[in-house]
Amino acid sequence: MPQLIFWLSLFSVYYVYHGYRLFLELALFFMKKKDxxxxxxxxxxxxxxxxxxxxxxxxxxxxxxxxxLEQGYPEQQLEILVASDGSTDATxxxxxxxxxxxxxxxxxxxxxxxxxxxxxxxxxxxxxxxIIIFTDCxxxxxxDFLVNLVHAFVRQDVGCATGRLxxxxxxxxxxxxxxxxxxxxxxRLRELESELGVLAVASGACMAVRKELFRPMEAAxxxxxxxxxxxxxxxxxxxxxxxxxxxxxxxxxxxxxxxARVRMTLRNWQGTWARAELLNPFHYPAYSWALWxxxxxxxxxxxxxxxxxxxxxxxxxxxxIFQAVYYGLWSLFFAGIIGYVVQRWxxxxxxxxxxxxxxxxxxxxxxxxxxxxxxxxxxxxx
Numbered sequence: 001m002p003q004l005i006f007w008l009s010l011f012s013v014y015y016v017y018h019g020y021r022l023f024l025e026l027a028l029f030f031m032k033k034k035d036x037x038x039x040x041x042x043x044x045x046x047x048x049x050x051x052x053x054x055x056x057x058x059x060x061x062x063x064x065x066x067x068x069l070e071q072g073y074p075e076q077q078l079e080i081l082v083a084s085d086g087s088t089d090a091t092x093x094x095x096x097x098x099x100x101x102x103x104x105x106x107x108x109x110x111x112x113x114x115x116x117x118x119x120x121x122x123x124x125x126x127x128x129x130x131i132i133i134f135t136d137c138x139x140x141x142x143x144d145f146l147v148n149l150v151h152a153f154v155r156q157d158v159g160c161a162t163g164r165l166x167x168x169x170x171x172x173x174x175x176x177x178x179x180x181x182x183x184x185x186x187x188r189l190r191e192l193e194s195e196l197g198v199l200a201v202a203s204g205a206c207m208a209v210r211k212e213l214f215r216p217m218e219a220a221x222x223x224x225x226x227x228x229x230x231x232x233x234x235x236x237x238x239x240x241x242x243x244x245x246x247x248x249x250x251x252x253x254x255x256x257x258x259x260a261r262v263r264m265t266l267r268n269w270q271g272t273w274a275r276a277e278l279l280n281p282f283h284y285p286a287y288s289w290a291l292w293x294x295x296x297x298x299x300x301x302x303x304x305x306x307x308x309x310x311x312x313x314x315x316x317x318x319x320x321i322f323q324a325v326y327y328g329l330w331s332l333f334f335a336g337i338i339g340y341v342v343q344r345w346x347x348x349x350x351x352x353x354x355x356x357x358x359x360x361x362x363x364x365x366x367x368x369x370x371x372x373x374x375x376x377x378x379x380x381x382x
Contacts, residue, residue, distance in 0.1 A: 006311040006322070009304045016301050020293040021185070024192035031196065048150060049079045049129030049211075053116050057137040058090040064137050065098055065105060071146040078146075080105045083123035086113025120223060121216045132211050134223050135246070139165075139205040142245040149208050149244035159236025160209045160228050162190070162202035163244035182357060189294055194240035198290040200278065202228045202238060206246035210236075220377035221271035222264070229275040232287060254343070254360065261364025262371065265299055269372045272296065302366040305329075333359070 011019075050068050054061060061082065068080050082095045084107060095107040108123045124132060131150055135141075145163060152161035167183055193199040204224030215230045217223060228238045250257070272279070272295055279296070281288040297304075309329050315322035332355060339356025 002311045002314045009308040012304045016297045047077045047129040048131045049127035050133045053083045054137045055085040056089045060137045073146040083119045084109045085119040117219045133208040136205045139248045159213045159231035160238040163206035164242045165203045167250040190240045198286045199238045200228050222267045225268040225271035262368045265368025266371050299365045302362040
């Protein structure tokens with residue numbers, strides 16, 4: 001039994017963090033490129049609502065509105081809708097001041113604060129655009145972001161599009177640097193899944209959806225998780241648009257990164273299982289394979305690592321192979337400790353920083369899934 005657990009857990013960890021990408025690369029290599037010419041719906045510029053959901057963002061909301069207005073998207077086809085989720089600072093007054101001078105800027109504020117998702121649900125009922133673009137106050141768009149992202153909807157089969165998000169650390173440190181490695185891997189998976197037509201994830205800070213396909217979201221789930229799944233269930237595609245570039249800030253502290261990872265795991269785990277039919281290989285073979293490989297198994301990777309460590313400890317004396325893996329795992333954990341120490345000293349050591357970030361992410365996955373199992377739900381987290 002220990003040997004079976006060892007080989008299953010070792011293969012699973014390898015598959016999650018390397019093997020799945022190889023499968024996607026091979027599948028794309030052998031797949032014949034599909035001609036999309038007959039799937040386009042003309043070149044008309046669709047009406048767009050950029051939905052910015054905020055809570056006490058007086059320091060950044062003005063810059064965010066300016067960034068959207070500078071995109072060069074046709075003014076008559078662009079609406080900026082700022083949804084204030086119970087802000088108590090000057091956020092609302094700043095938006096209202098802009099709205100008096102710019103006709104396509106509007107403020108929406110629900111009567112009662114029930115959380116970000118509830119505010120989004122209500123705000124979309126007031127949106128005028130046929131394409132809804134979700135974004136956060138801290139996220140800034142590169143030039144032509146809107147044009148490039150919205151262009152994806154020329155294809156009639158596209159219901160959701162997600163841009164390429166770059167994370168900027170507040171300063172160069174091991175957290176921001178090593179998270180760059182993790183995010184580059186994640187981005188590559190999205191590119192491959194998009195080209196293969198099995199993408200079902202998006203970045204909530206830079207994603208768009210056809211308004212007609214929007215379904216009210218449960219308060220405990222994030223839009224980045226649940227909306228792509230709802231789009232797929234309605235028979236439409238989710239695509240990754242690499243030239244629609246946006247920039248966001250990542251937590252530059254251990255506690256900030258850990259809390260973010262736990263929160264994202266909790267909400268996305270619950271949201272994915274809320275659409276469990278997509279995980280059924282008999283009903284959705286391609287999407288279920290992608291979701292199990294990209295999301296579910298990754299969130300379960302800390303349990304796989306524990307199983308690998310325990311089985312290896314039991315088998316270390318039986319074979320040089322088991323012994324090598326045993327010492328390799330201890331080296332991994334030791335490097336993670338070094339990574340924690342050097343980031344506290346603000347010293348950059350890329351390899352141990354990446355290992356430390358890997359272990360920190362897995363700790364977030366572990367506690368996020370534990371909280372999900374205990375039934376915790378997050379609705380207000382701004």
